[in-house]
Amino acid sequence: MKKMSKKQQKKGLVKDMLFLGITLAIAVVLLLMFPEKREPVISSSRGFFMEMILILPAVMILMGLFAVFVPNDVIVKYLGRSSGIKGIFLAILMGAFPTGPLYVAFPIAATLLKKGARISNIIAFLSAWACIKIPQELVELQFLGLKFMITRLLLTVVFVVIMGIAIEQIVLWSEKKNNKHEQTL
Amino acid sequence: MNVTTLFINALAGVCLVFALIKDRTKTKQALKMAVISFFRIFPTLLAIIIIIGLLSAFVPESQISKIVGKNAGFRGVLTVAFLGAILHIPSLISFPLAASLLEKGASITSVAVFITTLTMIGMVTLPLEIRILGKKLALLRNGLSFIIAIIIGLIMGAIL
Incomplete structure (x- = not known):
């Protein structure tokens, strides 16, 4: 499993370098063709680069710390037994803390499902993992401002809760329908 | 440097100090992960930064x-x-x-x-x-x- 993810990582890196190479080549060609655009391109790119490079190391350190100090089994322990409104908010909080790509969260969600956690909590956990990361919110704060970040965060929490409950109802309803169907057969 | 930049760096610094006090080896591991993910994201970051520059100069x-x-x-x-x-x-x-x-x-x-x-x-x-x-x-x-x-x-x- 680990070996495979390493191989995948290498493949991903090659893809990223290719993407960078192509972008760079297009930029060079365009700037040779339109020398008068050099100044605006470079100044705009430099501005965004500086803004990013001043926060990226700090964001990466936060992500590393979360990943090491909040191991996955802690999440499973807390979420497996929580329920109700408290449970769904705990699920969102648990999803917001640890870091890593979304595919790391799928096995955790599958374990939770097997352990009997509520579907609404699992959906909330997955959605929070995907889009309410604390380091991510910090970068959003830097580039899009406090008002934008807070508004989107609050709306996302509200709608993730609604979505979790809705999906749970849909799944329960379809299971009930299936059961009835089997009984009539 | 604006306030947000300072805030993010201060937050990371405080968390780092607490982590060091709590567990040195784990913190080292976390820092190693941070370095790796930094270099892992860097090519894509550069590419997007270039695209932003081109976008702002060429697309009206x-x-x-x-x-x-x-x-x-x-x-x-x-x-x-x-x-x-x-x-x-x-x-x-x-x-x-x-x-x-x-x-x-x-x-x-x-x-x-x-x-x-x-x-x-x-x-x-x-x-x-x-x-x-x-x-x-x-x-x-x-x-x-x-x-x-x-x-x-x-x-x-x-x-x-």
């Missing part, structure tokens, strides 16, 4: 606002929602891109929709999600996420 504001601006209408919103769903850009890097689009005349709605679908929906990871969580849950989650991303964007456009 009128063009950007025609596609993703206030007057692009619902079709514009659907377009960015779809783009966010299929593109595979690390969310951290999507924020400078979103900020540059906003500067160039994109509407708040389309920027919010773009970021939300980009983070919530993973077309690339969907097959894996289906395999691990089952078709029903995976499709419902991604499908409903698409809809709530648009609702979130529309509300943000209305109140901000």
Whole structure:
């Protein structure tokens, strides 16, 4: 499993370098063709680069710390037994803390499902993992401002809760329908 | 350096000090992960930064606002929602891109929709999600996420 993810990582890196190479080549060609655009391109790119490079190391350190100090089994322990409104908010909080790509969260969600956690909590956990990361919110704060970040965060929490409950109802309803169907057969 | 930059760095510094006090080896491990992920994201970051520069110099504001601006209408919103769903850009890097689009005349709605679908929906990871969580849950989650991303964007456009 680990070996495979390493191989995948290498493949991903090659893809990223290719993407960078192509972008760079297009930029060079365009700037040779339109020398008068050099100044605006470079100044705009430099501005965004500086803004990013001043926060990226700090964001990466936060992500590393979360990943090491909040191991996955802690999440499973807390979420497996929580329920109700408290449970769904705990699920969102648990999803917001640890870091890593979304595919790391799928096995955790599958374990939770097997352990009997509520579907609404699992959906909330997955959605929070995907889009309410604390380091991510910090970068959003830097580039899009406090008002934008807070508004989107609050709306996302509200709608993730609604979505979790809705999906749970849909799944329960379809299971009930299936059961009835089997009984009539 | 602005306030946000200072805040983020201070937060990381404080967390780092606490972590060092709590567990030295774990902290070292965390720092190693941080260095690796930094270099891992760097090529994509550079590429996006170059794209932002090209975008701001070559694509006129009128063009950007025609596609993703206030007057692009619902079709514009659907377009960015779809783009966010299929593109595979690390969310951290999507924020400078979103900020540059906003500067160039994109509407708040389309920027919010773009970021939300980009983070919530993973077309690339969907097959894996289906395999691990089952078709029903995976499709419902991604499908409903698409809809709530648009609702979130529309509300943000209305109140901000």
